[in-house]
Amino acid sequence: MSKILNIIICGIAFCSYSVLANVAPFNGDVFNRIKNKNLGKQWLMVLWSVDCPACYKELALIKSLRKENPNIDVIIVNTDGDDEANAESYQVMEKYQLLDITTYFFEEGTADRNRYVIDPTWYGELPRSYFVDTKGTFHGKSGLVEPALLRKWLL
Amino acid sequence: MNTVSKSITQVLSLLSLLLCISASVLAAHNHAAMEKPDKNVCEGVDITCAKTVTLAFAPNGDLWRVWAADSAIYYQISLDKGTTFAQAKQVGIPAEKVSARNENRPKIAFDNANGVYFSWASPLSQKYTANVRFSYSNNYGKSFSAPITVNNDNLLAGHSFNEMHVSKKGDVSIVWLDGRKSHALRKQGKSSKGSALYLAQANFRNNTSSSFTNEELADGTCQCCRIAMDENKSGNLAILWRHVFGDNIREFAMITLNEKPKIQQYSQDYWHIAGCPHQGGGISVDDNNTYHTVWFNQGEKGKGIFYAQTDDMGATHSIPLSIGELSKQAAYGNVMSNGNIVDIVWTQFNGIEHTLWHQRSTNYGQSFGKAEVLQTAKNGIDRPFIIKHNKVNYVSWQRPNQGHWIQAL
Numbered sequence: 380m381s382k383i384l385n386i387i388i389c390g391i392a393f394c395s396y397s398v399l400a401n402v403a404p405f406n407g408d409v410f411n412r413i414k415n416k417n418l419g420k421q422w423l424m425v426l427w428s429v430d431c432p433a434c435y436k437e438l439a440l441i442k443s444l445r446k447e448n449p450n451i452d453v454i455i456v457n458t459d460g461d462d463e464a465n466a467e468s469y470q471v472m473e474k475y476q477l478l479d480i481t482t483y484f485f486e487e488g489t490a491d492r493n494r495y496v497i498d499p500t501w502y503g504e505l506p507r508s509y510f511v512d513t514k515g516t517f518h519g520k521s522g523l524v525e526p527a528l529l530r531k532w533l534l
Numbered sequence: 535m536n537t538v539s540k541s542i543t544q545v546l547s548l549l550s551l552l553l554c555i556s557a558s559v560l561a562a563h564n565h566a567a568m569e570k571p572d573k574n575v576c577e578g579v580d581i582t583c584a585k586t587v588t589l590a591f592a593p594n595g596d597l598w599r600v601w602a603a604d605s606a607i608y609y610q611i612s613l614d615k616g617t618t619f620a621q622a623k624q625v626g627i628p629a630e631k632v633s634a635r636n637e638n639r640p641k642i643a644f645d646n647a648n649g650v651y652f653s654w655a656s657p658l659s660q661k662y663t664a665n666v667r668f669s670y671s672n673n674y675g676k677s678f679s680a681p682i683t684v685n686n687d688n689l690l691a692g693h694s695f696n697e698m699h700v701s702k703k704g705d706v707s708i709v710w711l712d713g714r715k716s717h718a719l720r721k722q723g724k725s726s727k728g729s730a731l732y733l734a735q736a737n738f739r740n741n742t743s744s745s746f747t748n749e750e751l752a753d754g755t756c757q758c759c760r761i762a763m764d765e766n767k768s769g770n771l772a773i774l775w776r777h778v779f780g781d782n783i784r785e786f787a788m789i790t791l792n793e794k795p796k797i798q799q800y801s802q803d804y805w806h807i808a809g810c811p812h813q814g815g816g817i818s819v820d821d822n823n824t825y826h827t828v829w830f831n832q833g834e835k836g837k838g839i840f841y842a843q844t845d846d847m848g849a850t851h852s853i854p855l856s857i858g859e860l861s862k863q864a865a866y867g868n869v870m871s872n873g874n875i876v877d878i879v880w881t882q883f884n885g886i887e888h889t890l891w892h893q894r895s896t897n898y899g900q901s902f903g904k905a906e907v908l909q910t911a912k913n914g915i916d917r918p919f920i921i922k923h924n925k926v927n928y929v930s931w932q933r934p935n936q937g938h939w940i941q942a943l
């Protein structure tokens with residue numbers, strides 16, 4: 380019987396992996412779900428664009444931290460809102476080995492609206508990182524974050 | 535294991551497999567959704583679908599508007615200052631990719647002998663690599679020259695955010711952000727501090743040039759903001775761009791070719807950011823050789839859009855005037871002087887609707903009238919730009935999926 384259970388557990392685990400191995404559109408409802416799911420946790424939201432060289436450095440930092448702990452609480456959102464850029468963005472997620480977690484993207488034409496939903500005082504400069512504390516308060520920072528700060532927050 | 539258990543195991547294995555297949559299909563579907571535009575998204579070469587539109591008046595008063603689609607550049611001509619346009623035409627050059635989103639877009643200019651000039655950035659095989667490209671017509675668009683690459687380094691490096699100026703005599707000046715130095719540093723395993731501002735010049739009329747000169751004007755520029763350029767009263771080019779000063783202080787800098795070629799820090803807002811603001815400035819020189827400028831910063835000392843003017847080519851400037859409402863996402867300022875008039879346009883956003891705003895000075899920028907809304911947009915916007923013909927300024931605002939909008943100010 381335990382063999383049967385193993386098969387069920389393995390099957391479900393593998394399926395979950397497959398389901399999560401993708402990228403999902405971002406919107407206000409998704410944002411609320413992300414916030415609710417992470418309530419009580421200390422987590423990080425990283426916003427990036429394929430047209431932002433410094434963003435790749437931040438993604439590389441996330442990649443290296445995930446090597447130390449694959450379960451760090453990070454949400455990654457591409458802000459391009461452009462079909463062409465979104466296709467590139469998938470390759471970038473692949474390159475930085477981020478396809479085993481759900482990462483998000485802005486659908487074509489929704490960039491401004493989604494940016495506003497996240498933070499109406501943010502003007503789209505990138506990378507943009509939100510350090511969210513256990514009370515759910517967002518602390519925004521524009522530009523590449525110091526590796527030590529990321530490490531302290533996430534590990 | 536008995537027969538019943540074996541059967542249960544087989545059924546469960548099959549069930550798991552089926553679940554996995556459906557999950558993989560779901561994942562694949564999500565991937566596919568990113569690569570192909572969904573059915574509500576504009577497709578095709580029509581200008582309505584364009585992410586960016588560039589406008590310029592020909593010396594005869596015809597208004598040309600330009601956009602990129604499907605590895606080609608398209609244009610339309612209006613004989614009535616933008617009220618109606620003739621059928622779209624494709625620039626007759628071989629297909630190649632054209633950068634046309636956010637701060638990057640093709641450029642158009644004219645000389646006074648039926649010359650029409652195009653420049654654009656064409657992305658290459660690797661990320662952040664592109665060439666600045668150029669083609670011109672000496673017969674008002676009947677035919678175009680075979681495109682040439684403006685940057686002369688022959689490197690798979692970044693060359694992008696091109697701006698172009700063409701004199702009446704056909705002297706072409708193109709500036710762009712150049713990555714050849716950072717490319718070389720990367721090869722040595724070193725990191726670079728931004729890009730470089732480059733200038734290329736040529737004159738293809740009367741066969742006086744066959745290629746462009748290349749000259750570095752400034753090293754250590756921001757990598758992702760468009761450049762602004764205008765000709766001053768001595769016929770020299772004034773250039774405003776975002777530079778990286780010290781430890782990632784991204785401020786606007788100015789030079790005037792031949793007259794003030796040394797980099798001068800222009801804005802003093804102290805924006806410390808190791809990242810991409812994605813917002814360039816605007817410059818327009820008036821009849822008195824006063825430079826009118828707008829820029830955007832989110833610095834410790836200054837946040838939002840600012841207007842200032844300088845009478846000494848950027849050595850000093852007037853006290854910056856805050857433009858638009860910072861709390862309403864005021865961004866993407868552009869400026870144009872015309873006689874005693876100085877027009878500024880910018881956009882704001884309330885979470886649902888974008889608004890295009892306008893403010894006018896009738897005393898050379900000494901004071902400005904009340905800000906007014908000109909137009910609205912949904913589903914994303916391009917940056918607004920002001921162009922002029924004789925004594926009239928016109929604003930151009932591309933609203934993807936909604937329509938390109940032009941109005942005399």
